[in-house]
Structures are given as structure tokens and as C-alpha cells.
Amino acid sequence: MTQDTTPLLMMQNLQIEGLSEDRWTPIVKGVDVTLGKGEVLGLIGESGAGKSTIGLGAMGYVRDGCRFSGGTVHFDGIELTTADRETRRNLRSTRIAYVAQSAAASFNPAFKLIDQHTEFPVRRGLMSRKEARQDAISLYRQLQLPNPEEIGFRYPHQVSGGQLQRAMTAMAMACRPDLIIFDEPTTALDVTTQIEVLSAIREIVDQFGTSAIYITHDLAVVAQMADRITVLRHGSEVESADTASMLNAPQEDYTKSLWAVRSFTSAKKAAVSEGQTPVVSLKTITATYPGMGKPVLDDVSIDFHAGRTVAVVGESGSGKSTTARSLMGLLPPVSGGIELGGAPLAPDFRKRSKAELQSVQMIYQMADTALNPKQRIRDIIGRPMTYYRGLKGRQLTEEIRALLHSIELEPDQYINRLPSELSGGQKQRIGIARTLAAAPKLVICDEVTSALDQLVAEGILRLLDKLQRDHDLAYMFITHDISTVRAIADEVVVMQQGQIVEQGPKDQIFAPPFAPYTGLLLSSVPEMDPTWLDRVLCDREAKRA
């Protein structure tokens, strides 16, 4: 990597404040960042650490309701915090570019990809429209998009999420900027897609010698991408070092705790005894969405036993969540049966009895939409208790307090709060408490940790594991995160395109020889080793050859 002596970007003692409740509160509390030409810096931390704010600050931009309150941002000799609008605008379009987390939300759905791509170079007079199109196509080719000649003439909704993210990277490259800011570009993608996007981004950044700031909460990803890593927490820098030494010898306790997150593993449980009736079992169910010919679930059979966790894995669209919805009776299967303790269960939830509904409960992925924002914690948790178990008055309050205790939230402090007064992890705990309040037999956990930071997610996994032992619960654990499966599962079901491709005990599924699809899924999970991406790409190249 060639490094000039003068840094491209220098942020000194950067301070940014945000307006909340009519008061200016600091978001970024004096962070120093220096980025040389052609260097890639990884910014890492939990949500709320100020990563994105710093990333935007590097462009001399703050979000609505925020302001620079101190420090400087020097980009190639220009002071951005005090520069006038026009200067900053010119820089942003041509010399600094930004790749957002959700490409789907960042493209204008009404225009073709290539027209959005060529807008800036043409408007800035850098290229003619024809040249810009040629250039776009060559960038698409370099980013390994399928049919580079033709893909730009599609609308954003006509290409997949991974392709869109690459198209956005291509667009950021359109003016050959000196600096690109990647804000969690692969967080919303499946592991198998993520690997393609990562390799494409890395290659193109290398090729043009572009400097980059790579923002993510995934350590394993940043290890592949960055030359240097800065760890942030609560708007301050925790430590900063080059990637190899940061991974091998982190100095601060907080960094060590981040590194150690993936250490949690549930203790091994006794095997299911022969002839034990499963709590719930799916028997060869097939389901279709109305008006669609092809079944979204095809011949799916899974048994759920008390006190055990079945993890269902696969990429998005593989039918994981649909299986859960069929089981819940939200999408009644067209054939096959669902059994509850050996007795048949009505396919449609409206035809199930109260006791039947009570025994299967679901924890949702997004706690934000799963909790009614206008109900207090007391009501959210209390309602299932009143509804299913007829608890009232003092007894109800006692029970709510006991439950809050068991999910590690202080009852006095939380019982009268609204969901908006909780953090993401606390909301998910309340979501868990609501299902437990019903005293169920089977709990469906639909991607419960995927919207959370790793430290918080680990806390949730530990909690779920403890609750499972206390209440002898059966879990259906839906996830696309293999490390979560390794931590918590007893049995694993691998799904692809609505079918089960492999199922069995965890040790058997995760030990070689792998079934082809399982192998692909497993090898796509990023590892902390900085050479991981190279290795995987080499392996795959070798196999193809």
C-alpha cells in the first residue's frame, strides 16, 4: 500500500452535538482520525457509539438536528467544518463519496441504475454522457456484476440486494473520489452475498488506490477490509492500532470484551430419549402464498422437544420465517399436519383454542415493531398473564415483577416505562418476557439477535439459554448467523428454497463431510483472521477450476 506523508483526511478533536429534548448533548466527544492516501480505516463499535456520525463528519456533514461543536476536519488541506456550502458540495460529489447501509433505500426507485450513476460525472462536466455510461459498464464489470452491459438499464427493484450494494459502490467510484465512506455496506446482506460484496469492494478500492473509512459493527468483516482499526464507544475513541496488532493484542478491556463475544456456548444437553413425544411436530407441511403457483414450503418436517433448541438456518428467502408462520397458523399449510403433544392442531390460528394458542409463542426480530409503542411495560407483559392465566390485581403485579427480575431488568425502574424509553436490547428482553408471560411450551425465536450489537446479542442468548433450562422450553431458533447457531443449537435444520436440505444434531451437521449447500454457508461466515477472505476466495477459485 503506497502511503504519502501528508494525510488525506485529518480530524482533530472532532466534537459533534445533537439536539434532544431541546438540549445539546454530545454525540462525538473529541475523536482524532488520520487517514493517509490509499489507506483503509475501520471504525468499529456498538450502535450509538458515533461511528456513522464520524463517517458523515468526514464529509463535513452533520445530520439534521446535529452540529459541529469543536475540532477540525481537514480534507486535503481544506477545512470542512468552516468551508462554505458550495465548497463542501463540490467536494462531496467528486472527491468524497458515501456508500450507505441500505442501498435499496438510497437509490431512487424511479430511475434506472445507470442514469443515477452517470448523473454526477455528467453534471460536473467530468465526462460526456456516453463516456460516463462506458465507464459505468466497466465499473460494473470490475465489481463482477452479472451482465455488466445490461444491468445498469434496470430499475433498483429489478436487481438483488447484493447486486444493488455493488452498484452503489460503482456509483461511488463514478468520479474516482479520493475518499469513500462505507457505512455498514454488508450488514443487511446474507453471508453468502456478503462475501461477494466484500471481495468486490476490496478489489476496487485497492485498484484505484482510494482511501476509505469502513464503518461496521462486525469485527470479522473489518478484519478483512481495514489496514487500521479504531474502536469507538460512547463517542470516544477506545483504542486505535493496525489490524494485525489490534486483533492479536488488544490493549483495552472493552476491546477485549468485544473480541470475546463469540465465546458463548450453551452447555450440552442430554439426548432425547427414545419414544418421547415431541412438544410440537411439523409433518410434511407444504405451504403456498395465495396466487403463487410454486410452494414456498415444500415437504417440511421438524420435531421440537422440550428443553431443546432447533436452529433453522438459511439465507433470506429460504423459507425459515415462513415455516414459523405456518406453525403459528398465520399461513395455514395446504397439506401435511401440525401436532401439539401428539394431538393434531388446526392449521389456521383462528380455529385453535386458547390453550393451544398459549403453548406456541413467538419472539419477533424487530422489537421496535413487536411492542405497541403506546402500552406500558406493565400492560405489555401483563396482558398475556391476564388473558391466558386469569391473573389480576396484586398477584398480577407480583408475577410481572418476578418476570422482570428473571429477564434482568429492575422492576421498580422499568414497570411503568414505554417501549420508547428502552434501549434495543432491553426492548428485545421485554419481547422475550411477553412470550414467557404466556407460559408456553414452544417459543419461536425469529432472528431475535440479528438487529442487536454483538455484546447485547450475547446477553440475550445467555438469557434465552437460562430461561430454557428454568422452564424446560422448546426453542425454534431462526437465524442466518452461523455463530449464533454454534452457540445455542442442539439440532440444526438447513433450508434452501423452501426445502430442508439437511437436518440433524449440531455436531453432525457442523462436522465434515458437509452437504454442498451447508459447506457453502459455513465457509461464508467471516472469521477474525485477516487472511480469511483471501483463503476462501482462493479455495472457491480452486474448486471452480
Next chain:
Amino acid sequence: MNAFLYELRRAPLSAKFGCTVVLFYIAVAIFAPVLAPFGESEVVGYEYQAWSTENWLGTDSLGRDMATRMIYGARNTIGIALVTTIIAFAAGSAAGFFAAVMQGWVDQALSRAVDVVISIPTLIFALLLLTIFGASVTSLVGVIALIYATFVYRIARAVAMGIVVMDYVEAAQVRGEGLWWIMRKEILPNAAPPLVAEFGLRFCFVFLTISGLSFLGLGIQPPAADWGSMVRENASLITFGDLTPLIPAAAIGLLTVAVNFIVDWMLHKASGLKT
């Protein structure tokens, strides 16, 4: 309540003005018998007397005191408009939520029926129905509530549609909760802000419609005082350069402006904008 006062203190000037005016109107309506110098339909002198210390705003076409009738008019006009708007909102939101939860043919049937009513011009439809059912206060309230419930239905349904797809509503359905619970506990609290704002706006329209109908002679019937018919009864005074008939009209106008100031403020709060 304290929270409300706190909000009010920080409200823009227009909202404070709106609140003051509305409170004043409400006070006048409630304390009408105490405030008014004469009886509601008491004849106190000759017709069309000029403003004097005894009859502050003069007398009307029958020799009744204008100031007294203005005060009682607040009671009748605002009271009936309020009752009508409340009924329209109760019926309209209930039907809208119901359609949003049930979807399918229930939603279709209700929505198309509402479309039919909306497609007929409001005033003409009201005139038609009032001619059929007769011009009593009950039929006035019923007819206008029905017409305005259709507008409320459309908003309630649209807002509820966005809420029904939330996971917490699904969670309540899967828990086995009944329709009434879902409408009341899961949807209503979340649909309330836009509906409250709409309430203020619709209240003005209802108010204007009633005044308009009264002006046409199909609204609140004599001898009960109301502002709309007061404009009509005394309209001929304008030709003599007397401004008295404009006073009830101005009272209607002022209330409409005041309510809209409050609504704007609430809409702004609901939208969550900071500046």
C-alpha cells in the same frame, strides 16, 4: 394535565391565541344564561334598533336582543357541531378500524359504500336527506354525522392500515385477542394523533355546514338562536350600511381560524419535526 400546560406554555403564539379564543367560546356557551342580559327568544323592543347601552348590538328583525342571541347562539351552534363531530368520529373510526382489521370483502363493501356517499356533494346530499327526514335537531345531527363519518372513515382506515401490519397487532391476533380489543387497545392509541388533528379540522367543517344549512333554513330551527340563521335573518341590514349581520359571521370565522391554529400546532407536534 401538567404536561399539557407545559406543552401549551411552549406553544407558538398562534396556538396560544387559538386556545384562548376556544376557551372563551366554551365559557360563553356554558355560562350563557348568566351572561345574557335577556331571554333567548324574548322580544325586548322594536325591530332593527341601533346599538345602544341597553341593547349592545341592537335588536333583530323581531325585536329580540342581538347580544343575547349571539351568546345563546354560541351554545346551540357549537354544542350541536360538537355532538355531531363526536358521533361522526366514533362511527367513522370504528368502521375504519374494522375495515382495516378485517380486510377482504368487508373492507371492500364498506369502502365502496363510503365512496358512493362521498361522491355526492355534501351540501346537496344534506339538503336532500333533511328534506326527507324533516328539519329537526336530531335529524340534523344524524345526517351531518353520517356524511362526515365517511370522511373520517377514509382517514381512520388509511391510518389503521399502517398499524395493522405491525408485529404487535399480529402478536395480539395470534394471542387470540378479540376484534374489539385489537381496535381499542392496539390500533386506537396509535391512530389517535392524526385523528385528533383531523377532529379539529372536521369540527370546523361541520360547524360551517350547520351554519350554512341554518342560513338556508334547514338547520337549527327558530326560535333557537344560531349564528347561521342570524346572518340570514338580518342580512337585509347590510343594504342600510349596518354591520350587525357581519358579527355572527365574524364569530363563525374567528372560531374557525382559532381551531385551525390549534390543529396546525397539533399536526406539527404529531409530525415530530423539531423546527
